[in-house]
Amino acid sequence: MDSARPRSLGPRSLVAVTACWGAFLLLDRLLSGRWWFWLIPDLAPPLLFLAVPVLLLALAVVTRPSRRWLVPVVVALLLAGLPRTGLNPAALLPGRDRAPGPAFSVFSWNTEYWDTTDDPDAFYRYLRSRDADVYLLQEYLAWVQETPTRIDRLDRIRQEFPGYRVAVLGELVTLSRFPVLATPTVGAALPAGTPWEVTFARKKVLRTDVDVHGRAVSLYNVHIPVQVDTRQSVFGGDFYRTVRAADAARREQYTALESDAAANHHPLLIAGDFNTTPAMGDLSGLRARFRDARSASGDLYPGSWGGLLGSDLWRLDWAFTDRRVAVERYSFADQRGMSDHRGQQLRVALRP
Structure with missing residues (x-):
C-alpha cells in the first residue's frame, strides 16, 4: 500500500x-x-x-x-x-478593414513625463517623426519629489507643430491638424480656477471634436489611473487602501467615458493608456460597444508595456472606434527608450 x-x-x-x-x-x-x-x-x-x-x-x-x-x-x-x-487571431487572417471615406493618421502615446526625463530635442524629433494628423498624448507633466508636477511647454509645442491645434486638460494633450470644433467636458465639470493638481487627479479623459473634411469626429484621449503604488509594501495596510482608492478613481473615469461615448452621435475614436490588460473586466463596457483596433494589427500578441521584466508582456494601451470609423492599420511603435510604453500608430478612415 x-x-x-x-x-x-x-x-x-x-x-x-x-x-x-x-x-x-x-x-x-x-x-x-x-x-x-x-x-x-x-x-x-x-x-x-x-x-x-x-x-x-x-x-x-x-x-x-x-x-x-x-x-x-x-x-x-x-x-x-x-x-x-490578449492574443490577436485576426493577425492570421488576410485582409484589413477598408472604408472609402477620408482617412487620417493617429499617434497615441504615454510619454512618461513628457520631455523632462529625455533630451528635449530628441523628444520632439521623435514626435514629429510620427507625422500624425492627430496626436493623443498622456503624462504632460514632471515627476518631482515623488509628486506629479505641472509643466508649461505650450510655446515649444506650437513651435514644433506649426498649424496644429492644441487642446490641454491636466496631463492630457491633443494635437490636431484638423480644426477643433469643441472640447466637451466628459463627466462632471470642475469649477473655473480648479488647481492643476485637482484637474490632474479628476480629469483623465479629454474629448476633442474636430472637423475632418467636413465631418465632425470625436477624439477621446484617455489615461486611466494606475491601480497600485509599487513603492508601498504589500504587507502594509496603505497598499490595500491605495488599491481601493484607485479602483474608485478608475471606475469614475470608465463610467464617465462610457456614458459620454454612448451618447455621442459623431464618429469617434478612443485611445490612450488604460492601465488595463486584456484579462481585466474593466474594459468590458467599451469592448461590448466599440471595436478594438487590434483586429487591424499584424501582431499575434500585441503588447505595449513590459515593466520590470523588460518585454512587452502586457497590453495597457488601447484604441477603440465605433462602426463609422474603419481602422486600416494599427501597430505599436518603438519608443526609443523615452517611455515605458510603446506608442499606438493608427490609420483610420471614415465610413460614408
Missing part, C-alpha cells in the same frame, strides 16, 4: 492544480472589474491564461490512463481563458 502512494501523487496533484486553476478562472470571471481587491490578481501577465492550461494539458496527456479524463477538462479551461490572453 505504501509503495502505491508515490505513484498516485503526481496524478492527484495534477487534478488538484487543475481544480485550482478552474476555480481561479471562475473567480476571475466573476470578480474582475467588480471587486477592488481583484485588481491585484489582475496584475499577472495575460499570457498566463494560455501558459497554465497548455502546461496542464501537456501533463494530462502523459499522465496515467485513469486520469486522461482531465484532457477535455483542461481543453475547456483553455478555451475559457483564451479571450483573456
Whole structure:
C-alpha cells in the first residue's frame, strides 16, 4: 500500500492544480472589474491564461490512463481563458478593414513625463517623426519629489507643430491638424480656477471634436489611473487602501467615458493608456460597444508595456472606434527608450 502512494501523487496533484486553476478562472470571471481587491490578481501577465492550461494539458496527456479524463477538462479551461490572453487571431487572417471615406493618421502615446526625463530635442524629433494628423498624448507633466508636477511647454509645442491645434486638460494633450470644433467636458465639470493638481487627479479623459473634411469626429484621449503604488509594501495596510482608492478613481473615469461615448452621435475614436490588460473586466463596457483596433494589427500578441521584466508582456494601451470609423492599420511603435510604453500608430478612415 505504501509503495502505491508515490505513484498516485503526481496524478492527484495534477487534478488538484487543475481544480485550482478552474476555480481561479471562475473567480476571475466573476470578480474582475467588480471587486477592488481583484485588481491585484489582475496584475499577472495575460499570457498566463494560455501558459497554465497548455502546461496542464501537456501533463494530462502523459499522465496515467485513469486520469486522461482531465484532457477535455483542461481543453475547456483553455478555451475559457483564451479571450483573456490578449492574443490577436485576426493577425492570421488576410485582409484589413477598408472604408472609402477620408482617412487620417493617429499617434497615441504615454510619454512618461513628457520631455523632462529625455533630451528635449530628441523628444520632439521623435514626435514629429510620427507625422500624425492627430496626436493623443498622456503624462504632460514632471515627476518631482515623488509628486506629479505641472509643466508649461505650450510655446515649444506650437513651435514644433506649426498649424496644429492644441487642446490641454491636466496631463492630457491633443494635437490636431484638423480644426477643433469643441472640447466637451466628459463627466462632471470642475469649477473655473480648479488647481492643476485637482484637474490632474479628476480629469483623465479629454474629448476633442474636430472637423475632418467636413465631418465632425470625436477624439477621446484617455489615461486611466494606475491601480497600485509599487513603492508601498504589500504587507502594509496603505497598499490595500491605495488599491481601493484607485479602483474608485478608475471606475469614475470608465463610467464617465462610457456614458459620454454612448451618447455621442459623431464618429469617434478612443485611445490612450488604460492601465488595463486584456484579462481585466474593466474594459468590458467599451469592448461590448466599440471595436478594438487590434483586429487591424499584424501582431499575434500585441503588447505595449513590459515593466520590470523588460518585454512587452502586457497590453495597457488601447484604441477603440465605433462602426463609422474603419481602422486600416494599427501597430505599436518603438519608443526609443523615452517611455515605458510603446506608442499606438493608427490609420483610420471614415465610413460614408
